[in-house]
Amino acid sequence: MKIESITLHHIDMPLVAPFETSFGRETHRPCILIEMRADGLTGWGECVAGAGPWYAYETIGTAWHIISDFLAPMIVGQEITEPIGIVERFASVRGHPMARAAVEAAFWDLYAQARGVSLARLIGATRDRVTVGVSVGIELTLEAQLASIERFVAAGYARIKLKIKPGWDVAVVRAVRERWPDIALQVDANSAYTPDDAPIFRELDEMNLLLIEQPLHHDDIVDHARLQAQISTPICLDESIHSPEHARWALDIDACRVINIKIGRVGGLTAARQIHDLCAERGVPVWCGGMLETNVGRAVNLALAALPNFALPGDISASARYYHRDIAAPDFVLNDDSTITVPDTPGTGVAVLPERLRDVQVREVIIGKG
Template sequence: MKLTGVELRTVRVPLVTPFRTSFGTETVREALLVRVVSDEAEGWGECGADTAPLYSPEYTHAAADVLTRFLVPAVAGVPELDAHQVAPALAGFKGHRMARAALETAVLDADLRARGVPLAHALGAVRSTVPCGVSVGITESIPALLDAVGGYLDAGYLRIKLKIEPGWDVEPVRAVRERFGDVPLQVDANTAYSRADLRHLARLDDFGLLMLEQPLAVDDLLGHARLAALLTTPICLDESITSARAAADAIALGACRVVNIKPGRVGGYLEARRIHDVCAAHDVPVWCGGMLETGVGRAANLALAALPGFRFPGDTSASERYYATDLTEPFRLVDGHLPVPTGPGIGVAPLPDALEEFTTGATWVPLG
């Protein structure tokens, strides 16, 4: 496959409700889409970076810059390109995993479309639908939180994840557990705590949680290992897991018993599958996290979440959880599950009218 050009397109899609975490509150999803055009097919990828470097060092405008200046030219120079050659072609550049992931996904999509192969099949999926959970942001009050959780349970979601931070942890979790009984429940701290909070976090053991996700800093594997030894609640790592090697190290240190795989955070779906395989070899369950993706990213995440090692409902929620109008045909929840796309590649493409409505800028990078 030979690339003839790459389009970098920025879209801003309003969220149905503001989504607040310890990193801030989002009301709009600004996403960078990558479209590669080859002599055989075109493909799409979505960059998971936010508008500001809060969740990770990356942000959308920096991703567009590094793609234009460095990553796209490096990949364009590869003869007979396929997705497995993207990472080696970019090996000399440091960081920028989300930008790499978007480019690799677009190349993978084009390659698979040309061959008529669905992404789920290429990754090794074993399910045609995946169970779905929902992530609930920090609300202005506990009654508002209870209303939100109740609405999601009524909609059919099979697992509830609560965002927590210092000052918003034990009591909100207690309130949800008391109101909704033994609903599958987990919490996500997004690195908001320190080692000084270990005893406080141990209070969450009272609530029978599925897991406590990323309570400490990204680079504090030892702190997570100490917390894991203190709690009966399983520790799940998210931001700390940037590669298969990082996953193997965390497991060896006893820093986690569950892993959240976000393909953008780890550099793409091929590395995500390697992390899945490492965790499966150590009997560590994984699940698929979310980055407020539009339908482009959601489709690919569903393909990944259909692999056998994904044992918990992910954050692959229905389109309407986030968007009144998605970029693709909407994904709709049926009995708590979403269907895995069956078309070639990621199985979806942006709808022209939605793409036009939400685009704020586009750059065409000619190649060849």
């Protein structure tokens, strides 16, 4: 396929409700959509870089710069036959995994469409429904936190992930456990703690959690290995795993016993599959994390999470969890068994709606002939 053009769309989407983590509180989510044209087809990818350098160093601004000034010019006008061709061309770029992943995703969509198969089938998916959970943001009071969980339990989510931060951890988890003694529960600290906080994790270790996600420094694996040796609840790494190499290093020293795979964080769907395969070989379960994606990114997450070693529920909520009006259709809904159906139409299975895109677009730029 000859890549004719790449258009970057910077959009800003109002969230259904504010979402708070240990980084802060968000009411809108900006993102960059990548529209790639080749052979009369259009592929879409979503860049999950945030408004500021909080979850990762990449932002809308850095991703815009890297994609428009470097990545797009490397491939526009080029004949590329396989997704690995994108990965190889980007191999000279250090870092910026979210920028690379977004462009690669748009190519995967094109590539699957050109073959007339769904992305899920193309990458080796083994299931047509994916079990999902919900990531619940931090609320201002314990009462509000319990009420928000109640709403998601009532909506049918079979696994709850709580965001924790210093001062909002053991007592909250204990209250949730008292209210829902048997619900599948896990916590995510987004790197808000230090090794001196080990006693907090020994207390959480008693609360029958599925896993404790990224308790320590966002780039660390060594301290996580020391903490894992002190608790029996599996540590799950998120922020620290930037590539298949990072995954291997972490597993080699028992820094974690579960990995949260996010396509953007690890630099693309190809790398995400490599981490999946490595973890499968080592008997380590993985799950698919979420970055408040629109339906464009959500569809790719569902395809990935349909691979066999995605053994734990993903943070791939229904579309209505985050947005009243998504920019792509169809919307994803929660089935009765806390699953979401994996699209089976060619490509990612969602189409961007131009009028909705216009409503939320901040700026656009076209590289190549538009």
